[in-house]
Amino acid sequence: MTGDSHETDGADPSTLGLELLTDLASPQPRYQEAIAQGGCLQPMDGLTLTFSRDLNDYVLRHHELFSSVGGLQLGNTRPLIPLNVDPPQHGKYRKILDPLFAPKRMDEQESDIVARVHHFIDEFVDRGECNFTEDFAELFPSAVFLGLMGLDWGELDTFLRLRDGILRPEKFDEMAAFDGAVRLRVQEATGQEIYEYFGRQLDVREANPTDDVLTHFVTAEIDGERLSREEILDICFLFLIAGLDTVSDSLTCFYAYLAQHPEHRRQIVDDPSVIPNAVEELLRWESPVPGGVPRLATCDTELPNGMKIGAGSAVMVSYGAANVDPAEFPDALVVRFDREVNRHIAFGGGVHRCLGSHLARRELRITLREWHRRIPDYRLKPGTEQLVYRPGLRSVENLTLVWP
Template sequence: MSDTNPDAGAEANSQSQLGMQAMLDLAAPQPNYKALIEQGGFVQPMDHIAISFSRANSEFVLRHHELFSSRVEMNLGNVRPLIPLNVDPPQHASYRKLLDPLFSPKRMDEQEADITRRVNALIDAFIDRRECNFSEEFADLFPTSVFLGLMGLPEDELPMFLRLRDGILHPEKLDPDARLDLDKRLAVMNGTGQEIYDYFGGLIELRQYEPANDIISRFLSVEMDGEKLSHEDILDICYLFLIAGLDTVSDSLTCFYAFLARNPDHRRQIADDPAVIPAAVEELLRWESPVPAGVPRVAREEVELPNGQLVREGTAVVVSYGAANVDPAECPDAFDVRFDRKKNSHIAFGAGVHRCLGSHLARRELRVTLREWHRRIPDYHIKPGHEQLEYPPGLRHVKDLMLAWD
């Protein structure tokens, strides 16, 4: 990129603007992604900050942890790095070896009956009303309820967990001024962060004296590289579980149901043939990419990307999973949403060593929801008068998705 060529400067500037627009237009980002990929798939809106849109560049950044570090400030109310998200290899591998079995497919098989029960209990509450606020009455509650089960915690802690989650990820729900006032936003997030540390700190102490058959008791008993996990290690893992495992599934569900309510042909495929559900979940994850971008990766040295762009040492590269998932270089008919796709290698759960720890849990929650919901409510639509959908800032999600059925 030359500083002396005014045309090149103007082009880079307009690409940067489009790049920012793509990151902010959460309702329908795919056309912007397409345009950005066609223009090279990489923008640098500020010195030391870049966004990668093409699949080739993005996979390269995610898979080359020796060139790009994940040890970055998250500003999510946390006072220490989140484990394992902000830990680089080789230490990262030790944490994953310990954590992966907790979320394995086999472990999810054991959870399936509990997950199914929780889906149906939520549907029971509104099915006879023939309408619901899907975001509030289902999507928000369900993953948190499952999380309580996994952590061996009582159901009556659900409102508190939702408040802790919102305090970090949606601070404006706790203090409306936090929407625009950065100081107030930080105050809510930092206060909530401290509450999360206090809550899990108390629970860890309790489990030290009264072990139970739950995840925290397991953390207290296992060894990593010949040593017990420290109190802070356990806190930093639980902190990440709370922010990574609750909102992501809620957000995915609102995006999925907005799509299905507006696309009856796709909805009917699921209702008529539940065997299509696993493929539908993968395709909706690809198309919707509810986590549109990930933790920035900081270049440890100057790096040339596969598409030819140079990344200077110290530059934080944000990877747009959403764009990579509609890159025609990987997926030729990327703009068709097809549940009969033979190959679907989306990176909605990331790629490389930090690929989502909870992907099997997320998939199970999404599949069971689609199965049970369409068994009981096969035909539904957006409630008349509520067709204009709002996708607020943050991860991609629909606020107040109002569904109705006959």
């Protein structure tokens, strides 16, 4: 099977730094430069970035040295569970949550997810064109969540509004794009709505338990203890952030790649059994979550390569760089769907490794399978070939596809 090589563009080492976190159009060659220069950087006081796979693994596996507590300010008033919780408390939450997102539970969702893919494709297939980002990628993962949480289709707009209030506050107040205080104000107002919205849903589940995920949150017990109402709300808040955009962003990256690489697309159309491998390889190559949530050093410490890290300073791992580290992937810049060993860390590593990886994989595989059955040949709409990758999570704005 063929693979496309994406050779280094000879990035100037002196320009490496924070832009590795923000310029995400084609970061892979620059990630390799950062690895070649030692695998970590301290672009400013109090911040260390790790790039190589071994340094990333070290940070991710030593949660006692690099704490995830503190973390993100996204309109939440309490820590996000389990993302901003360290062991041993963290393990208690994962024990409750992991079984709800295990492969067997995802098998039960298969037909529901298939139906939701077709619901959206039906809307535009005859048009021969779609804004893939807005007409599919940003809607589909939210629709899947409705199914999981036992909510009606009618709740989709509420879900999207709550998600946007946190992740795209500029849609509600354009000043939020420039002014951090405005941004936080929109996020906090939305945050309150999220707590209230899920609070009402939990009241309903308590009165009438069903078989959905929200009911399981209410009834789950570990060592004879149930989750408190606040703990459940903090989990729901995180799900809205971690479970929706990540899949949307992955889809835009995948389809941007496939639209521009007809040979790869053909492999999927000719032999759909390649899809699980294609998903892993595209996750590796695209790394839609490019970096980890910042960890804070719990004491003065140092990395295995001798780099010193002061107590209280932040450390960010680059999943995107680790996924093109030549020490792990000798042909890292070649995208190949027949890769036999693919130990990528697009879902993170250590205790905080993604809780939703089985769900995400299922959504991505089903989309590739069902889409290519119905729309096997597509390309970027002429005139829109210049793709815009957003900073933060890696995603393509207004990816516009056309097909015969």
